[in-house]
Amino acid sequence: MTTLTFDSLNPATGEVVGRHPKHTAADVDKVVGRAEEAARWWAALSPAERRRRLLDYKAVLTRHMRELARLVHDETGKPVADATLEIVLTVTHLDWAARNAQKVLGRRRVNTGLVGLNLVGTLEYLPLGVVAVIGPWNYPVFTPMGSIAYALAAGNAVVFKPSELTPGVGVRLAELFAESVPEHPVFQCLTGLGETGAALVADPRVAKVAFTGSTATARRVMAACAENLTPVVAECGGKxxxxxxxxxxxxxxxxxxxxxxxxxxxxxxxxxxxxxxxxxxxxxxxxxxxxxxxxxxxxxxxxxxxxxxxxxxxxxxxxxxxxxxxxxxxxxxxxxxxxxxxxxxxxxxxxxxxxxxxxxxxxxxxxxxxxxxxxxxxxxxxxxxxxxxxxxxxxxxxxxxxxxxxxxxxxxxxxxxxxxxxSLPFGGVGDSGFGRIHGGDGLREFARPKAVSRQRFPMPGMNITSFGRGPADLERLVRLVTLMHGRRKR
CATH class of the missing domain: 3.40.309.10 (Aldehyde Dehydrogenase; Chain A, domain 2)
Structure with missing residues (x-):
């Protein structure tokens, strides 16, 4: 890992709060490689096992709430009471994501309709793999955890690049997660300046980027992600x-x-x-x-x-x-x-x-x-x-x-x-970005839908997906569709 460092400062006093590595592109490469392996292990766990570990992480965060609030205060200057409120809200979101992931994302049967009478249709949402989260400094716990918690609950590994103004908060969030999940580096933190974040979002092994920041920076992130067709959820500015x-x-x-x-x-x-x-x-x-x-x-x-x-x-x-x-x-x-x-x-x-x-x-x-x-x-x-x-x-x-x-x-x-x-999704329109964190939409944002259809029995007299199809097969289909859909609604 790199030996170059930078300082985080208390904006109210100018005092040094902490010293952190300026992670390089080579560091990013190693961290994402570890995340890939961790993602496979994390996704293979049962939903109940992931839920248990995430709820344990919630308990760890809660026990360290005062310490974390003080660190937020030191790096942002905001009152400790406001920092505490931010962490309380984070805990409630983490709890919801852990408890509802399986209900929102788990396999379920869907209606196949009359034409698909002989089919069984199922839908589920599968993990993406490695999710990169680029976090802001203004709410350095609540905002990035709105992506991190939901991405983890959806079965992904996370690599988090916090703002260079609040790196200590990001490092501590990852350290506390490791107390609950020590087996693999499912949640890692990279610190550094813009170059570190740029290397992370450009890595082709990253399956999705969750970005929070200015609209101008979001455009640059999207341009970098376009090279690998990496999807982005962007929460930008507001007025x-x-x-x-x-x-x-x-x-x-x-x-x-x-x-x-x-x-x-x-x-x-x-x-x-x-x-x-x-x-x-x-x-x-x-x-x-x-x-x-x-x-x-x-x-x-x-x-x-x-x-x-x-x-x-x-x-x-x-x-x-x-x-x-x-x-x-x-x-x-x-x-x-x-x-x-x-x-x-x-x-x-x-x-x-x-x-x-x-x-x-x-x-x-x-x-x-x-x-x-x-x-x-x-x-x-x-x-x-x-x-x-x-x-x-x-x-x-x-x-x-x-x-x-x-x-x-x-x-x-x-x-x-x-x-x-x-349970409510959070996100904007226009220059405020697109995609959603929080709620069921936030869980689905960090998963891919997987549709499966299974034939239960051959449809008698109507084999329409075969070169052996005869005119009578097509005629039966036309009559059926006309009966179902040909009547005008008044």
């Missing part, structure tokens, strides 16, 4: 909208909106960035929102901007919003790297970078709308489509709005609640 209807609970909406926008310093792919408020309640909502924002402190309620380069993006968006809109809270002085204080600006033009581009910081743009339909139209007028939120007391209208919102997930009268439900 999530928050709609406040005229009958919404204003206090609850403001509370949820603020947490959705400011928690983790706004560094959340499904965080609130755009708010559309129906005219009748706009002023009351903005007053409530700004009053609550005045009590939130950067460095106390949320941490620093983890990635130093993001500070300039946030500064540019704030400057643009302030120049074209009306400041409610904060302003250019809110940026005091590595921290950014809460910023709320209203009446920012829809074509401004602060509204069109992902900010990934503790900022909110608020716009007054004539009605809830205009709010939905504006929310949907984005290249992104990851998550979103509707606040309304009208249950039927809220459900209709949520369904028509152009996003992979929508929460009603709650914030980011879909991420806490293991």
């Amino acid at each position: 999530d909208a928050f709609i406040v209807d005229a009958d919404a609970d204003i206090a609850a909406a403001a509370d949820a909106c603020l947490w959705g926008a400011l928690s983790n310093a706004g560094q959340t792919c499904v965080g609130v960035e755009r708010v559309y408020v129906v005219d009748a309640v706009h002023d009351a909502f903005v007053r409530e929102l700004s009053a609550r924002a005045a009590r939130v402190r950067a460095g106390e309620h949320y941490g620093p901007i983890t990635m130093p380069g993001q500070v300039e993006v946030i500064r540019r968006h704030i400057d643009d919003a302030v120049a074209t809109g009306k400041v409610v809270t904060g302003g250019p002085g809110a940026v005091r790297a590595p921290y950014v204080d809460p910023v709320i600006v209203e009446d920012v033009p829809e074509d401004s970078p602060a509204v069109r581009e992902e900010t990934f910081g503790p900022t909110i743009t608020v716009r007054r709308t004539r009605d809830v339909q205009e709010a939905l139209d504006l929310a949907n007028a984005s290249a992104y489509g990851l998550g979103g939120t509707i606040f309304s007391r009208n249950t039927r209208r809220a459900a209709d709005l949520a369904r028509r919102m152009r996003s992979g997930m929508t929460a009603i009268n709650s914030i980011i609640s879909f991420a806490a439900v293991p």
Whole structure:
């Protein structure tokens, strides 16, 4: 293995948290080779054996929750309480994936229809082999484990390349897994910079890549994977909208909106960035929102901007919003790297970078709308489509709005609640990516469907798949199909 190293730093203090190898292409080659062997062993285990080991891993993670939360805090700067919440959600997803994999993926009979009356059809989902996971730094446990846990439960081996900003978290996740599954390296971690990840996704032995990161980087990953026709599930950026209807609970909406926008310093792919408020309640909502924002402190309620380069993006968006809109809270002085204080600006033009581009910081743009339909139209007028939120007391209208919102997930009268439900799939549309993690769709994402048909007995008088087929055989088939499907529905 390579002897070159790099340091992970605490973004709040600049102190060195840990030192990790810069794994080379040669290292990647060896790790993927080991993963191939491990994948064969892991896939050959019975579903019950995999389930037992994964539930044991869940218990190990739970016992090490405080230690892991402290490491997340050290590498990202986020409060320990927020890091703990991230790990709690991870544990619930791991539990669900382990307990439901066989039910979702196991062999089952399917209806073969009248034409296939003499057949038995079965469908099951088989492991892919080696899955590469490229993880982000903002939620270094919850987000990658949304792929890792489901890929493992589906019977695959995993090679994980965490962000270079949070390598220690990735290493620890793999180490804790080895306590539960010591026999083979079913879950391995590679550390390094972009070159390490590039070597991993380009390896032809990788059966699938699960990527979380920016839309621009996702395009480069997809281009590399195209060389080997390696399929990709991509969870990219977001510019999530928050709609406040005229009958919404204003206090609850403001509370949820603020947490959705400011928690983790706004560094959340499904965080609130755009708010559309129906005219009748706009002023009351903005007053409530700004009053609550005045009590939130950067460095106390949320941490620093983890990635130093993001500070300039946030500064540019704030400057643009302030120049074209009306400041409610904060302003250019809110940026005091590595921290950014809460910023709320209203009446920012829809074509401004602060509204069109992902900010990934503790900022909110608020716009007054004539009605809830205009709010939905504006929310949907984005290249992104990851998550979103509707606040309304009208249950039927809220459900209709949520369904028509152009996003992979929508929460009603709650914030980011879909991420806490293991049975719900998570993913986006448009520039927010494609494919799904979590839930049954997340399990199937890391498996290949295997269809089998078995003839139980020859179909008398209708041998249609033979060169010995006569005109009478085809005529019987035509009559049968006409009887079944030829009648027009009125």
